[in-house]
Each structure stands twice: as C-alpha cells, then as structure tokens.
Amino acid sequence: MAVIKATDSDFNEVLNSNQKVVVKYYADWCGSCRLFAPKFKRMSDDESFANIAFVDVNAETSPEARKLAEVTNLPFFAVFKDGKLVDSVAASKEEAVLSLIHKLDV
Template sequence: MAVIVTNDQTFKQLISENEKVVVKYYADWCGACKMFAPKYRRVSDEEQYKDIVFLDVNAEENPDARHAAGVDNLPFLAIFKNGQLIEGSASGKEEYLRKLLEKLQQA
C-alpha cells in the first residue's frame, strides 16, 4: 500500500476510520528522516502488511497529529489501533518498524 501523506485536517479521520495504522513523523530538515523514508515506503509495499495503513506526517507543520503520539524526537514511529495510540518511539530503524507492525497485527 502506498504511504499516505496527511496533515492535522485529515489525521484524526484516517486513524479512526482505519483499524490499524502506523505513522512516521518527520521534518524536512531531518537527515535521519530522509534516510529512513525509502525503507518505510518499501516495507509499506510488503504483502504481509496490506491490512495496515501507512501515514507520513510532517511533525513541524502538524502539531495536533504530533501531540497525538507524544512525538519528542525525529524520526518518530507510532502505531494506532481503532484511533488509539498503542506505542510510539523515536527511531529510524527498520527493525523497530517491523517490531511495531508485528505488535499491531497481534493487537
């Protein structure tokens, strides 16, 4: 599934209308965010995650979405189930993303 770029206006709707959502928070100036972006897109296309919605949120431009996950550093990954935050942490590692996705699938 393609990564959906969202903002404060559509964020709440997307996390509440989709059962399982993973969000990557980034900033345009963040080098680690830019390095992680291709990995995030690649994982989003994997068949085993087809039931999970992948979102991208610019943390600097969308304070409501940023606060919903308690973003404190970038890049930051968070998982939501039925609109509720399950877990989130600052990380640019594919291993952590996969750990979150496994947790989301089992939730």
C-alpha cells in the same frame, strides 16, 4: 499500498477510517527521516502488511497529530489501532519499526 500523507486537518479521519495505522513523523530538515523514507515505502508495499495504513506526518506543520503520539524526537513512529495509540518509538532502525508494527498483531 501507497504511503498516505496526512496533516492536522485529516489525521483523525485517517485514524478512524483504518483499523491499523503506522505513522512516521518527520521534518524536512531531518536527514535520518529522509534516509528512512524508502524503507517506510518498502514496508508499505509488503504483502504481509496489506491491512495496515502507512502514514507520513510532517511533525513541524501538524502539531495536533504530533501531540497525539507525544513525539519526542525525529524520526518518530507510532502505531494506532482502532484510532487509539498502541505504542511508539523514536528510531531510525528498520528493526525497531518492524517490532512496533508487530504490536498491531499482524
């Protein structure tokens, strides 16, 4: 599944139209964010995560979406279930993000 790019204008719609969502918050200047992008894309293509929407949000241009997850650092990942925040982590390690995704009861 392709990674969905979301902004403040459509973020809530993305959350409400997908039961399980994992969001990567990034900034264009963030080197670790750029390095993690291919890993995030690979996760989104993983068959075992077929029922999860993978979403990219630019933390600098989408302050409302950033506030919903209480973003503290970048890259920052958050998982939402039924439109509600389940958990989040500021990390650049794939294992930390996979652990977060598993909180959605994959």
